[in-house]
Amino acid sequence: MIALDSVDVSYGNIQVIWDFDFEVSEDAGVVSLVGPNGAGKSTLLRVMSGLHPVDSGTVTAWGEDVSTLDSSEIVKKGFVHVSEERNLFGEMTVRENLEMGAYTERDNLEETMQEVYEVFPILEERSDQLARSMSGGQQQMLAIGRGLMARPKILALDEPSEGLAPQITDRVFEKIEDISEDITVLLVEQHVNRALKMADRAYLIENGRIVKEDTGTRLLESDHVKDAYL
Numbered sequence: 001m002i003a004l005d006s007v008d009v010s011y012g013n014i015q016v017i018w019d020f021d022f023e024v025s026e027d028a029g030v031v032s033l034v035g036p037n038g039a040g041k042s043t044l045l046r047v048m049s050g051l052h053p054v055d056s057g058t059v060t061a062w063g064e065d066v067s068t069l070d071s072s073e074i075v076k077k078g079f080v081h082v083s084e085e086r087n088l089f090g091e092m093t094v095r096e097n098l099e100m101g102a103y104t105e106r107d108n109l110e111e112t113m114q115e116v117y118e119v120f121p122i123l124e125e126r127s128d129q130l131a132r133s134m135s136g137g138q139q140q141m142l143a144i145g146r147g148l149m150a151r152p153k154i155l156a157l158d159e160p161s162e163g164l165a166p167q168i169t170d171r172v173f174e175k176i177e178d179i180s181e182d183i184t185v186l187l188v189e190q191h192v193n194r195a196l197k198m199a200d201r202a203y204l205i206e207n208g209r210i211v212k213e214d215t216g217t218r219l220l221e222s223d224h225v226k227d228a229y230l
């Protein structure tokens with residue numbers, strides 16, 4: 001389980017996350033974070049993965065305070081974050097990119113890669129191709145596949161549908177549903193409808209605070225969400 005307790009976060013002297021309490025366990029299915037641009041969703045993922053410090057409060061992962069650990073140690077504990085930027089190595093092949101994802105889990109690399117190829121057969125077909133030559137949807141699948149290579153207990157995905165055409169978005173969401181049968185997925189999405197429909201638990205975030213929390217379907221039916229986001 002990863003948990004934030006009374007967390008405040010700033011960029012310089014501008015506070016963007018306020019007294020935030022939040023937790024995700026490894027049997028949570030799909031947990032969605034929705035809310036407007038600038039609400040702080042990406043910042044929360046960066047804080048959980050050790051990429052941005054907290055001003056105060058604590059971040060714990062599987063019982064250990066990780067507020068001051070670096071990101072590779074948090075990956076080792078089981079929390080993996082696929083950022084919005086995807087950060088692929090464009091001049092490396094698909095296979096090499098997947099190998100990079102396994103930097104904390106070298107032992108079962110081939111076995112894990114086979115599992116990733118089962119989820120994303122296209123990555124096996126294209127394994128020798130350079131990452132930059134893949135389409136946007138394929139690159140997103142590669143970014144998710146690379147995240148899976150670290151064998152996460154919780155996989156955080158920041159706007160996986162960003163920049164993708166509607167049919168490709170559908171395919172990516174299908175894959176995310178498949179993955180969530182084995183691994184908890186913490187999903188940040190602009191596609192509020194999709195993100196809430198598939199969520200077991202969902203949080204509406206505005207101005208760095210949780211303003212509503214419920215099951216995905218109940219949040220989707222709430223007047224606040226209907227009026228502001230659908």
Ligand SMILES: Nc1ncnc2c1ncn2[C@@H]1O[C@H](COP(=O)(O)OP(=O)(O)O)[C@@H](O)[C@H]1O
Nearest residue numbers: 011012016035036037038039040041042043044
């Ligand atoms: N690197 C940064 N430097 C300064 N301010 C930032 C930076 N990244 C995000 N912010 C600000 O923090 C707030 C939250 O941003 P972000 O976490 O990206 O929101 P979301 O992912 O919900 O769109 C916004 O006001 C944004 O402008």
Ligand SMILES: [Mg+2]
Nearest residue numbers: 041042043084
């Ligand atoms: Mg964001």
